[in-house]
Amino acid sequence: MGPASSFALSALMLGALIGGCSADPTGGTPSSRVNEPPLVSPEATVMSSPPATALTVLPSVAEVLVSVPEGRTDPFAPFPQRISDPQPGTSGDTGLTVLGVLSVADQLRALISTTEGSGVVCLGAGGRCPGEAQQLFPMDVEVQSIDIRTGCLTLLQSGRSQRVCIT
Secondary structure, X not given: OOHHHHHHHHHHHHHHHHHHHHOOOOOOOHHHHHOOOOOOOOOOOOOOOOOOXXXXXXXXXXXXXXXXXXXXXXXXOOOOOOOOOOOOOEEOOOOEEEXXXXXXXXXXXXXXXXXXXXXXXXXXXXXXXXXOOOOOOOOOEEEEEEEOOOOEEEEEEOOEEEEEEOO
């Protein structure tokens, strides 16, 4: 075969191939396809409104901002101190707060916080514990007793006894 006959054969096969691909295998007419119902995919469903629930609708950002007054106090600021009457567990005269009580080797100790600072006190004048450099009470204040069971500390100052307990 010559080049001209192979070109003709190739063109004929290409035409048959294009014609075969474009043919409608169902053999229906275009008018019959228009009247057919459209195909519905099984995944397509009609969305209905959600059922009513007992959930509370949250407020909007604008509603929250309106409810908070401007110029509010700092939430991280310390609580204001009451001057008239001391809080439970504190002594109004010395500003003492008992934080805890413990027994170390046969010696009773109390963990306290005063206006001078925080630390440990023991029985005796000034409440100074052996080996401790810090003395939280003046020498005229005597720690009379430390009760482990109740968490209370009894002080004697100027002949007057005062009991302060853990809050």
